[in-house]
Amino acid sequence: MVNHRKKRNLGKWRLLIQTGAFLVILLAPFLNHYFQIDFIQGWYQSLGIGKLWFVSPLEGLESILVSKIIYLPLLIGMIIPILVALFLGRIFCGWICPINYFCDLSDRFGRLFTRRRFRRDRLVLSRKLLWYALMGEILLTLILGAPIFVFISPPGLIGREIMMAVFFHTFALEGVVILGVLAVNLVTRRFYCRYMCPLGALLAFIGNCRKLRVVQDQTACNECGLCDRTCPLGLNPSLGEGMSAYCWNCGECVDNCAHDAISFKWRR
Amino acid sequence: MVNHRKKRNLGKWRLLIQTGAFLVILLAPFLNHYFQIDFIQGWYQSLGIGKLWFVSPLEGLESILVSKIIYLPLLIGMIIPILVALFLGRIFCGWICPINYFCDLSDRFGRLFTRRRFRRDRLVLSRKLLWYALMGEILLTLILGAPIFVFISPPGLIGREIMMAVFFHTFALEGVVILGVLAVNLVTRRFYCRYMCPLGALLAFIGNCRKLRVVQDQTACNECGLCDRTCPLGLNPSLGEGMSAYCWNCGECVDNCAHDAISFKWRR
Amino acid sequence: MKSLGSAILLVPQAASAGDLIDSPVKTNRLRPPGAVPEEIFTGKCIRCGRCVEVCPYKSIVPQDIKAGIHAGTPLIFAEKIPCYLCMKCVQVCPTGTLLKIGMEEVRMGLAVINRHTCVTWREETLCRTCYNVCPFKEKAIHLDRLRPVVDEKYCTGCGMCTHGCPITDKMGSKAINIEPLFASKSVQW
Amino acid sequence: MKSLGSAILLVPQAASAGDLIDSPVKTNRLRPPGAVPEEIFTGKCIRCGRCVEVCPYKSIVPQDIKAGIHAGTPLIFAEKIPCYLCMKCVQVCPTGTLLKIGMEEVRMGLAVINRHTCVTWREETLCRTCYNVCPFKEKAIHLDRLRPVVDEKYCTGCGMCTHGCPITDKMGSKAINIEPLFASKSVQW
Numbered sequence: 041m042v043n044h045r046k047k048r049n050l051g052k053w054r055l056l057i058q059t060g061a062f063l064v065i066l067l068a069p070f071l072n073h074y075f076q077i078d079f080i081q082g083w084y085q086s087l088g089i090g091k092l093w094f095v096s097p098l099e100g101l102e103s104i105l106v107s108k109i110i111y112l113p114l115l116i117g118m119i120i121p122i123l124v125a126l127f128l129g130r131i132f133c134g135w136i137c138p139i140n141y142f143c144d145l146s147d148r149f150g151r152l153f154t155r156r157r158f159r160r161d162r163l164v165l166s167r168k169l170l171w172y173a174l175m176g177e178i179l180l181t182l183i184l185g186a187p188i189f190v191f192i193s194p195p196g197l198i199g200r201e202i203m204m205a206v207f208f209h210t211f212a213l214e215g216v217v218i219l220g221v222l223a224v225n226l227v228t229r230r231f232y233c234r235y236m237c238p239l240g241a242l243l244a245f246i247g248n249c250r251k252l253r254v255v256q257d258q259t260a261c262n263e264c265g266l267c268d269r270t271c272p273l274g275l276n277p278s279l280g281e282g283m284s285a286y287c288w289n290c291g292e293c294v295d296n297c298a299h300d301a302i303s304f305k306w307r308r
Numbered sequence: 309m310v311n312h313r314k315k316r317n318l319g320k321w322r323l324l325i326q327t328g329a330f331l332v333i334l335l336a337p338f339l340n341h342y343f344q345i346d347f348i349q350g351w352y353q354s355l356g357i358g359k360l361w362f363v364s365p366l367e368g369l370e371s372i373l374v375s376k377i378i379y380l381p382l383l384i385g386m387i388i389p390i391l392v393a394l395f396l397g398r399i400f401c402g403w404i405c406p407i408n409y410f411c412d413l414s415d416r417f418g419r420l421f422t423r424r425r426f427r428r429d430r431l432v433l434s435r436k437l438l439w440y441a442l443m444g445e446i447l448l449t450l451i452l453g454a455p456i457f458v459f460i461s462p463p464g465l466i467g468r469e470i471m472m473a474v475f476f477h478t479f480a481l482e483g484v485v486i487l488g489v490l491a492v493n494l495v496t497r498r499f500y501c502r503y504m505c506p507l508g509a510l511l512a513f514i515g516n517c518r519k520l521r522v523v524q525d526q527t528a529c530n531e532c533g534l535c536d537r538t539c540p541l542g543l544n545p546s547l548g549e550g551m552s553a554y555c556w557n558c559g560e561c562v563d564n565c566a567h568d569a570i571s572f573k574w575r576r
Numbered sequence: 577m578k579s580l581g582s583a584i585l586l587v588p589q590a591a592s593a594g595d596l597i598d599s600p601v602k603t604n605r606l607r608p609p610g611a612v613p614e615e616i617f618t619g620k621c622i623r624c625g626r627c628v629e630v631c632p633y634k635s636i637v638p639q640d641i642k643a644g645i646h647a648g649t650p651l652i653f654a655e656k657i658p659c660y661l662c663m664k665c666v667q668v669c670p671t672g673t674l675l676k677i678g679m680e681e682v683r684m685g686l687a688v689i690n691r692h693t694c695v696t697w698r699e700e701t702l703c704r705t706c707y708n709v710c711p712f713k714e715k716a717i718h719l720d721r722l723r724p725v726v727d728e729k730y731c732t733g734c735g736m737c738t739h740g741c742p743i744t745d746k747m748g749s750k751a752i753n754i755e756p757l758f759a760s761k762s763v764q765w
Numbered sequence: 766m767k768s769l770g771s772a773i774l775l776v777p778q779a780a781s782a783g784d785l786i787d788s789p790v791k792t793n794r795l796r797p798p799g800a801v802p803e804e805i806f807t808g809k810c811i812r813c814g815r816c817v818e819v820c821p822y823k824s825i826v827p828q829d830i831k832a833g834i835h836a837g838t839p840l841i842f843a844e845k846i847p848c849y850l851c852m853k854c855v856q857v858c859p860t861g862t863l864l865k866i867g868m869e870e871v872r873m874g875l876a877v878i879n880r881h882t883c884v885t886w887r888e889e890t891l892c893r894t895c896y897n898v899c900p901f902k903e904k905a906i907h908l909d910r911l912r913p914v915v916d917e918k919y920c921t922g923c924g925m926c927t928h929g930c931p932i933t934d935k936m937g938s939k940a941i942n943i944e945p946l947f948a949s950k951s952v953q954w
Binding site (some may be wrong): 069072073078081082083085086088093094095100106107108113122145185186190191196199200203204208211214 | 821
């Protein structure tokens with residue numbers, strides 16, 4: 041184990057935010073169903089908090105592309121997620137998405153039983169697959185006239201399955217997609233998030249010129265390579281890949297760098 | 309006291325403009341109510357002069373976001389304030405807003421009784437709070453479905469209280485907000501304007517790349533630090549902070565620099 | 577009676593829409609002419625007070641903080657000062673919360689006669705104040721065997737009849753009251 | 766009879782629009798209030814499930830993967846739990862797949878009485894359940910010589926009559942069923 045000069049606590053904050061976000065979509069169906077408190081409804085296709093609407097940019101884009109109708113409330117619902125992605129990049133994936141939350145939990149759980157701090161990625165493909173996944177998804181959606189991939193989008197499915205369980209005491213069949221995504225995570229960390237998630241790809245695309253980036257200070261770096269091994273997306277922050285579109289700003293490398301060579305920087 | 313080589317008179321011009329602007333919102337209700345002259349109505353949420361409409365950009369934005377309806381006259385009313393902010397920055401705050409007018413008056417009044425030309429700021433926070441105030445205000449507005457913070461926006465409240473007094477011979481309860489804002493000004497100069505005003509934040513954001521800026525000529529500067537002490541927003545013009553988004557172009561530092569090292573510059 | 581029924585439905589309906597605090601709109605408490613549905617009124621109105629300032633009759637009163645999130649929004653107290661349909665307020669509203677409409681198109685509510693308190697309907701006397709003050713006499717209110725009858729098709733809900741009505745019951749209601757039926761309309765996006 | 770005819774036409778019509786898999790909308794299987802035409806419903810709906818969560822009656826059920834590309838879209842099973850027209854779902858739909866309309870404007874379908882199975886029309890007994898439960902009694906359903914008759918002008922297709930109808934034939938149909946006629950409307954771009 042590496043001795044940390046100054047332990048940052050980003051990981052704990054992330055766990056807290058992920059847990060809070062998960063509790064929201066876990067508890068909202070109960071409040072809706074058993075107490076008729078509909079202050080919060082929905083999940084990550086569209087979340088309503090009071091009169092505030094969030095709409096997932098990918099789902100909103102597809103709805104507009106397929107129906108060919110501009111509906112102003114839909115656009116307004118997409119503003120905040122798009123602004124967040126513009127400034128902070130793919131931060132939804134790293135800090136909110138329940139799929140990554142489950143993967144993070146399983147990583148933490150695994151560390152209890154093994155001495156190896158980081159799991160090895162058994163299947164590494166080209167990162168560009170992510171863009172093809174997005175393009176393929178949009179094309180298929182337009183051909184079919186229905187947002188088919190997104191309807192099986194794993195974060196959305198988790199919300200739907202919780203709601204189905206609470207409202208109808210059953211699970212929808214398509215929930216196996218969640219199990220599949222979690223299973224491939226055991227082969228390669230965040231396999232689905234790295235190569236296949238169209239929503240993550242869209243957020244990465246929007247956040248390509250984001251303000252908040254993981255920046256490496258080459259003078260402080262002693263090239264221990266810990267950041268590269270710790271990155272759940274298999275990026276190499278030591279080669280400056282924290283600046284690339286792929287990085288989702290989870291801060292694992294920032295937390296783990298023993299020499300304070302990696303940090304978040306707000307670019308003006 | 310410092311001996312001024314060439315006393316500029318920006319401060320007097322500002323006082324004149326502030327007084328004129330205040331007289332407009334002070335007299336308009338009387339003209340409306342007692343003489344049925346409705347050439348001018350309203351105040352700083354929306355001011356109507358004849359057929360010309362101004363609409364405050366923040367209030368207009370909120371109205372659109374909450375109602376999710378685009379109303380062209382509203383957008384047109386926002387054009388002039390937005391253009392002014394784009395070119396001149398947060399100049400409304402410095403030269404028009406009645407809150408800053410009252411604060412300026414109280415500063416001038418205070419100087420009659422004390423030898424200290426500049427009050428000390430007792431509580432200094434991070435300037436970034438201003439952006440969080442704007443974001444928090446918009447989020448809360450969207451959740452509640454009503455522009456709640458702006459309805460207690462101090463410059464608007466002053467207009468409303470004057471109208472209430474003239475029309476209904478009473479004051480609205482929420483006027484205490486004005487007293488609160490003026491009170492915290494005694495703790496730290498322009499405390500509300502610095503850290504909390506969402507309207508000021510929006511104007512600052514729009515005016516980030518403004519044309520008119522306070523520029524420091526480093527060759528003429530003898531680092532007396534007078535400009536830094538004089539700035540009502542607690543900025544350091546000597547460090548070039550007159551170029552930052554936060555500066556509201558009031559010109560206090562320009563007026564007070566004994567060496568002509570600070571001046572307004574129109575950037576092409 | 578049907579009108580009264582749906583007016584009573586208005587408040588719970590608005591509350592169920594997620595409002596933290598109930599709308600102040602109810603019998604004889606009306607939004608100015610041309611108002612958008614109550615559902616978005618509070619969100620669209622920027623509390624600029626121009627409708628209040630421009631109203632020559634002081635009909636329009638801004639709500640204060642006691643009205644919760646509705647504070648600052650304009651309200652007309654029909655039995656105190658009704659709307660005289662001068663249409664100045666709709667001309668100045670900068671947000672389209674009051675939409676520009678003509679005098680006859682105004683639908684602030686619907687006048688409803690309480691036949692149990694109206695002295696003419698009780699056949700105690702022959703009062704025809706509401707008929708006389710109605711700006712759309714013979715259209716919005718006509719006399720049927722000397723008794724006033726309101727026609728939904730023409731009544732603007734201006735409240736001049738309510739203001740003029742000489743009868744006030746123990747609850748403060750007049751014998752003719754304005755029910756803000758149209759405030760419950762929902763928004764078409 | 767005309768109504769029944771066009772309802773039968775609905776399914777092949779939707780299929781011809783290029784759908785890979787048939788729409789689940791058919792007799793007593795309805796989209797929630799304010800739904801856009803079935804032609805674009807599946808494309809516009811983002812399966813956020815907010816209408817399902819907000820419905821206080823559990824009337825709205827999301828389809829699962831067995832519905833093919835329609836999976837995740839909301840459907841009302843009229844004979845099981847009808848729509849009580851509370852209009853909460855149209856308030857929360859973020860995409861405009863359910864458009865904001867008023868209660869009376871809802872046209873989820875049209876109630877059609879099967880005069881061969883309805884016991885009142887068969888003159889076996891005097892049942893008037895559908896008439897009694899109709900939220901627009903005397904308008905959407907009135908009694909003509911004691912027999913229920915539906916008026917297309919007012920029927921919202923909410924399904925309360927279907928849910929209340931005591932008759933179920935061998936095929937599972939009620940004596941009054943909702944035909945989703947309006948789902949076949951085509952989109953005006």
